[in-house]
Amino acid sequence: MSSDPSLLSWNGIRLLLICSLLTAMTNFPSGFSHTSVNTAVHKLNEYLNNSFTERYRPLDHEEVSLLKSGINSAWYLFQVVGAMSSPFLCDNYGRKVAFALSIAFMTLAGAMQMLASFTPYSEVLIAGRLIAAVFSPLSDAALILYLQEISPSSLRGTMSSLYSTGYSTMCLLGMLLGHEGLLGHSLSVLLFVPVIPGILSTAFILWMPDTPKFLLLVKKDKVAALKSLRFFQGSLPDQTLLIDSMEHHHKEDANNNNNSEEKADSATSVMHILKKPHLRKAMMLSVSAAILTLPFYPILQNSTFFFTDMGVDMKTSQLASSFMMVVLTISSICSTLIIDKLPRRILLLTCGSCTVLFLTIFAVSEQMHQKSIAMGACFGFIMSYGIGVGPVIWSIPPELSPLADRSMMFCLVYSIHSCLVVVTNFATIPLFMSIGAFSFVLLFAIPSAFALVYLLVCLPETSGREIHVIINELKGIVEDKEPSRDVITSIA
Template identity: 30%
Template sequence: MAERRFSDDSGFENAENQLNSKSVSCYNSFDNESIDLPDVNTKSLSPIQTTMAPAGNRLKLLVLCAVLSAATNFPEGYCNSYPNTSYKSFQHMINGSYVARGIEDGLSDEAYTWYWSFVLNIWFVGDLLGTFVTPYFTDNLGRKKSLLIANFCALFGAVLSLSSVLFSIPELFIISRFTTSISSGMSFGGLILFLQEATPTAERGITSFICESTFIMTTALGIGAGMDYIFGQNLPVLTGVAIIPAVIAIVTTLPLCDTPKFLLISRNDRAAALQSLEFYRGVSIENETTLDDMLIEKEMGGAEQKVALISGIIEVFTTRHLRMAFILGAAALQITVGIWPIVYLSTDFLAANFPAELAQMASFGFILADFIASLLGILLVERYNRRSLLIGFGAANTFSLCLYIIADLLIPVWEPIRWGQIVALVLFGVTYGFAVGPIAFFITSELVPQRNRSIVQSLVFCFSTVMSFIISFVTLPCYTAFGVLSFLPLLVIPAILCEILLFFYLPETRAREIHDVVAELIERHRKPSRGSES
């Protein structure tokens, strides 16, 4: 399929011919049995690396990806969710701090609403900054070093957070969230790239799905830990827990090899790429062929191995298939924006119609259902089309928001229907975890060649972060002023428009090499004229 599409463009045809000539020499050496494959277990790796290396063991690879994902995603999931159920303790800490400084009675209710909204949503400012600088680090230092830098930053943020509650300094808590969010912006983009490039095509969807599942798991841990009868009334323990996974993430990342694609395409180091391939997939006579297949992405992305950030951004928005990849990725993530105000504020929303303790339990039930659904989704992501899962469950996810709105509006008419809000919340979690959240976060990387992947993915994450910040920041004030109807313009209508866009333009990516998906996008969005692509 890719060969047929390349023939429509002389540039791609030349690239393919060059690649075929390289592949022939590789195959000839296989025929002549002249390749001496290195012993990865004894010659190439340290003892620690040998112990950790999956080396083709599927279970070991999945466990490694799960541990790395859970530890790396912990700051974003846990630190963003424990304020949901522990907000009363933080309110006491914040007001107590200002009372001690001479402000009688602390902040007013209205002032605290905006203050708390700022505390929560400062996260998106740091996340945006971290996401924006991700391409520089991932493309120049590599995926592994980028993860290390991000995890050290997360460790520093966790220490600041613990210090802020120990000494009752709310401003330091804001700084800690800003610092940790920078690390999350860097780590999440780098982690997706790492998982997509280190694993075989057959496991790409599963490992990327695991990444989002671990994020949901850490979110559930945060909401659960923030309950009053766990750590909700013990803020030093609640915040200090984040130090442990930050250390685990650093220790896990240190012995890893960088990804084969980065080493081959960006560093042009075939020997290191082969060693990395053996580290993750084991020694095989097919490894040389796999490396040759990876080079197709380099040829499709252009002759240059690296692209500067600004020129890369310009290239994305002036190249038709890259621009469409950005639009599709942004639309997919826009469907997920509703998760943030719900993760932050579901207990607040439910407390309007339920006792505080029941509201906490319902919030935990929502995120637990989300996590369980994500585990089931892992079993299906490589069996069913990504496109069908994303669009179908996206529609169900939007329907759950509509159900929540309807239940809230009908409470004055029939009070028992308030339980429909909890049903809607759980349905939102199930549809998000089963497909919407995990697929939306990695689909962009399956639409773009290696050369542009980091920049396009970061642009998509930047756009999503800005939208998440705007919507999350105004949700609580708008809900206070206008009630549940504010969800329509903020969450429901944008999601519907994005689902329509995805229905018409999103290609299928399951079980396909990325260069084949890119070739389809190029073919679809080629200019009608015979001129060159803009």
């Protein structure tokens, strides 16, 4: 009998609800805060201007825009700091401790921003935002590791895709609540909204167990690992055998790698990843996949500006930008339903190719002054991104890495991605104003095309496969036969 719960069974639905709750807790502080404040942008501008007026002098429109741009860019830069420190907490103290700490500090940061909104000290608000930026990658890393390590291989793609679905849903919620008629009339209220859910989320994380793999393979606690497995997946046949098999595979891997050179390399995890050919290849594949996401951020943050610059009226531009978030959310939900029914590699390559095509159509249409086609291309990009790019790419780093390097691999790729986002975000607006939408071809379409070629040649299929089999393929070891589902490595 299989120990994998079916998605439509009670245990499968229970696991889906737990994973959905975890991704909502992770994405609410960042996704909601980003879009709610962006929707109520005049309230933030008013607060920043009043803060400087009361203590120094009024700011003109360009200075306010520059200050806001600096705050947004600093978010991604401080994420790099948080990302590189995340593996230490995740690997040494556990996914649960890292998760609880990150949500607690992001909640504290939210409270700081809310309290700052009652004072003229905008520096406190900015400091709170930067604290949230540092702990945001830690919560993302802990979430991805949870989604990967509590799910059977047959549902790993579905559960991992919830990371992207949760982000788009929280962004949509923030955009809706940020409107003037709801909560957008008060910056303080908007900043306070994530605080209470953050306190409840921290309490829930402290109550739930760590992942079965961490408890078994790092803490060496087989009883706690079995309890954790039953907490997340319910009581199923062969779960004791599953734990024994996971332990057996881990010991085999440890014996194969038990030499002084491996141990010396593992002391510095980044160098370990760079030195080992299969890990270096996994990192390059993960970064190549992450490159496909780069156009999403300027489109998400500046779509209204792009549309109005093309000559679309402000009301239509704002409506189109809002509807794009709805399309993104629906696309992400559709992805969750189909991701384990299709080969993950084909899904990523197909949708990634579509994003490049739509970016090219956007650029050509804008140059030809075809506003409707250009806007339609943006919607096509968002749909392709939501179905097969966003939900897939962050599952690639952990799926191509052994347990010991999993969190470091994710955080290293996350850091590189954050740096690329900063660079491309800074360059997008000036280039767009200079050469129009052709800037998207230079900055995004051409690099994405090269990344897709590399992924086509080198990326192994990960859907429904055991992690050790995927890693062996990266090493060049071809196994004659993959283990049966009943052979228990299903959450490896």
